[in-house]
Amino acid sequence: MTGQPLLRLENVRWQYEDSAKHALSDINLSLYPGEVVGIVGPSAAGKTTLLLALAGLVPRNYSGQFSGERRVTGELGIVFQDPETQFIGLTVEEEIAFSLENSGQADEEIEQRIGEVLKLVGLEGFALRSPFELSGGEKQRVAIASALAHQPRILLLDEPTSELDPKGAREVFQLLSQLKREQEITIVVSSHATEELAQFCDRILLLADGRIELDLPVRPFFGKVEELEKHGILVPDVIQVYLQMCRTGVITANKYGVPLHVDELAEWYREARISGRRDET
Numbered sequence: 069m070t071g072q073p074l075l076r077l078e079n080v081r082w083q084y085e086d087s088a089k090h091a092l093s094d095i096n097l098s099l100y101p102g103e104v105v106g107i108v109g110p111s112a113a114g115k116t117t118l119l120l121a122l123a124g125l126v127p128r129n130y131s132g133q134f135s136g137e138r139r140v141t142g143e144l145g146i147v148f149q150d151p152e153t154q155f156i157g158l159t160v161e162e163e164i165a166f167s168l169e170n171s172g173q174a175d176e177e178i179e180q181r182i183g184e185v186l187k188l189v190g191l192e193g194f195a196l197r198s199p200f201e202l203s204g205g206e207k208q209r210v211a212i213a214s215a216l217a218h219q220p221r222i223l224l225l226d227e228p229t230s231e232l233d234p235k236g237a238r239e240v241f242q243l244l245s246q247l248k249r250e251q252e253i254t255i256v257v258s259s260h261a262t263e264e265l266a267q268f269c270d271r272i273l274l275l276a277d278g279r280i281e282l283d284l285p286v287r288p289f290f291g292k293v294e295e296l297e298k299h300g301i302l303v304p305d306v307i308q309v310y311l312q313m314c315r316t317g318v319i320t321a322n323k324y325g326v327p328l329h330v331d332e333l334a335e336w337y338r339e340a341r342i343s344g345r346r347d348e349t
């Protein structure tokens with residue numbers, strides 16, 4: 069990526085007060101305008117802590133030892149794993165209004181902004197509903213709407229689909245894909261849903277034991293199959309099938325790397341069959 073980063077962590081190390089080891093070590097990370105960055109890693113790798121450090125909540129809201137530097141330009145929004153723990157409003161509209169409380173905007177502007185973000189997340193008509201009585205996917209969309217209300221340049225999401233069923237998870241990733249297409253916003257999302265991350269991210273980080281082990285564009289990242297498996301990261305099915313097809317000679321390895329989507333693999337297979345027939349004649 070070129071240009072100025074919106075957010076940069078330099079040589080960041082962090083140890084929680086009651087912990088015997090560093091939760092983050094030697095973190096150097098830059099986030100650029102408009103990119104979508106995934107974070108994967110085994111349990112306790114430090115994914116949540118890294119998002120908290122990006123948001124500035126570590127060290128601000130926690131006790132411990134911090135060293136390094138954080139530089140940020142522009143607003144940030146953060147969405148946590150379980151949105152319900154964040155809700156304080158009795159209605160969806162109130163919930164979003166709370167996030168605008170300190171913005172100094174007039175009531176009319178706030179009302180207009182609430183309408184805009186509800187439209188953006190596909191929850192028009194939900195303004196007067198209780199946020200506690202929605203489906204998991206809808207709750208997560210309310211949390212995203214609240215985070216988007218003050219027009220952040222960076223949206224951070226910590227495992228936003230881990231508590232959701234497959235339908236709810238799909239809804240959330242569809243919304244994030246739509247935000248990627250339509251908004252000039254940088255998105256950082258930690259998740260175990262590697263199938264979705266493969267299709268949605270520009271770049272992915274592998275975090276292990278508080279360190280960034282890999283930081284690569286999505287396709288070369290998923291090409292590091294052995295390293296990912298060593299850390300217990302689920303490699304998407306489409307890549308597993310592709311590798312098996314290469315091993316058994318059904319197709320030859322593609323010069324562009326591994327496929328990220330089943331349509332892509334189908335196309336490569338079709339091309340291999342056509343060129344195979346050409347060779348026979």
Ligand SMILES: Nc1ncnc2c1ncn2[C@@H]1O[C@H](COP(=O)(O)OP(=O)(O)OP(=O)(O)O)[C@@H](O)[C@H]1O
Nearest residue numbers: 084086087091109110111112113114115116117118
């Ligand atoms: N408030 C805290 N106080 C002390 N130690 C903490 C605190 N929060 C996290 N830790 C420790 O920091 C390390 C990183 O935790 P973190 O929650 O960031 O990992 P994670 O990759 O998000 O894990 P998971 O995938 O299980 O959610 C772990 O060893 C954890 O026990």
